[in-house]
Amino acid sequence: MQLVSGGAWRKYFKVAEISFTNRIVYLADHFASSIFLILILFIFSQLWKTVLGPSEEIAGLNSTAMLWYMLFTEMIALSTPRTHQLVSEDVKSGDLAYKLVRPCSYILYYFAVYGGEFIIRAVTNLTVGSAFAHLAGGPLAVDWSKLGWVLLGFVLAAAVNFLVCFCVALLAFWLEETRPFFWILNKMTFIFGGLLVPVEAYPEGLRRISYLLPLRYSFSAPARLVVNFDYSLLRQMLAGQLIWAVLLASLAALMFRKGVRRVHVHGG
Numbered sequence: 587m588q589l590v591s592g593g594a595w596r597k598y599f600k601v602a603e604i605s606f607t608n609r610i611v612y613l614a615d616h617f618a619s620s621i622f623l624i625l626i627l628f629i630f631s632q633l634w635k636t637v638l639g640p641s642e643e644i645a646g647l648n649s650t651a652m653l654w655y656m657l658f659t660e661m662i663a664l665s666t667p668r669t670h671q672l673v674s675e676d677v678k679s680g681d682l683a684y685k686l687v688r689p690c691s692y693i694l695y696y697f698a699v700y701g702g703e704f705i706i707r708a709v710t711n712l713t714v715g716s717a718f719a720h721l722a723g724g725p726l727a728v729d730w731s732k733l734g735w736v737l738l739g740f741v742l743a744a745a746v747n748f749l750v751c752f753c754v755a756l757l758a759f760w761l762e763e764t765r766p767f768f769w770i771l772n773k774m775t776f777i778f779g780g781l782l783v784p785v786e787a788y789p790e791g792l793r794r795i796s797y798l799l800p801l802r803y804s805f806s807a808p809a810r811l812v813v814n815f816d817y818s819l820l821r822q823m824l825a826g827q828l829i830w831a832v833l834l835a836s837l838a839a840l841m842f843r844k845g846v847r848r849v850h851v852h853g854g
Contacts, residue, residue: 597690598698605702616707620714623660627715630656630782631722645787651813653723657715658809659781662740665707666747669700670755670764677758686846693752693838700748708744732815739808739820742827747804749834756838759845774799780806800830 609616634649642648647655673696676682685692719726754767775781777792779801785793796802807823 594690598694601690601695601698602702605699606706607702609703609706613706613710616710617714619664620711623657623664623711623715624718626660627653627657627718627722631719645784646814647784647810650723650726653719654726654813655784655809656782657712657719658812659779659805661708661711661715662743662747662805662808663775663779663781665704665711666744666751667700667703667707669696669748670751670768672696672699673752673755674758674762674764678762693835693842696752697745697748701744704744704748726813728812729815735820736808736812736815739811739823739827742824742831743804743808746800746827746830746834749831749838750800750804753834753838753841756841756845759841775801775805778802779804780809784810786810797826800826800834803827803830 631653634652638649644652676685754771755764757767758764778796778799780796785796785802785806788796803823803826811819811823
């Protein structure tokens with residue numbers, strides 16, 4: 587991914603602001619869509635109360651902590667914009683030819699679009715989900731002095747998640763249709779991302795695989811950090827997120843350069 591000067595970042599912030607503002611118009615729709623999150627949390631709140639009871643734990647988390655853990659993993663998953671569909675459409679429709687001549691990075695442009703939409707989706711999902719989790723499972727004890735680290739973890743988690751999705755989306759240069767790959771990625775997220783259960787509760791072999799993949803650093807690790815803050819987890823998470831962010835950004839840049847060289851723009 588090409589380097590960007592300090593002044594040039596302003597246009598990407600502007601793109602993110604426009605994306606954010608556009609989603610504000612549909613704020614009521616976002617709150618309505620959060621009903622699905624409530625349904626998920628309700629089902630699993632009953633499950634954890636039945637399975638764990640008042641004293642049992644999973645990976646050090648009781649039924650209340652598990653409910654809040656699921657809130658944060660699902661919040662990230664449900665707040666992720668479908669940016670990959672835009673990349674595929676760019677290739678299929680020929681709009682890619684027009685976007686390549688813009689005085690901005692194609693990848694950073696979509697990252698800004700992703701960021702603006704992700705924020706509004708995350709805020710609405712977190713607001714609705716937190717209200718339900720508080721009523722259904724009880725309050726979450728938060729150490730506000732650690733809030734900065736938690737927010738940093740979620741920002742990097744969103745960035746890694748974007749890069750994973752964008753690398754898969756860039757397969758459109760070669761295959762055009764990327765939906766099967768996102769279906770596979772979605773299923774992998776449930777397992778290796780720890781969407782429902784912390785990966786620390788997995789058998790050793792599966793846990794090791796999860797630690798090596800980026801999905802854990804996009805979902806399980808930041809969610810667990812909120813409900814059970816630990817500095818060793820924080821260091822491990824930040825290291826994993828930064829390493830994967832660099833690797834995936836490099837891969838995305840490489841795939842984009844190679845894809846642009848060989849792309850056949852249909853209808854353009």
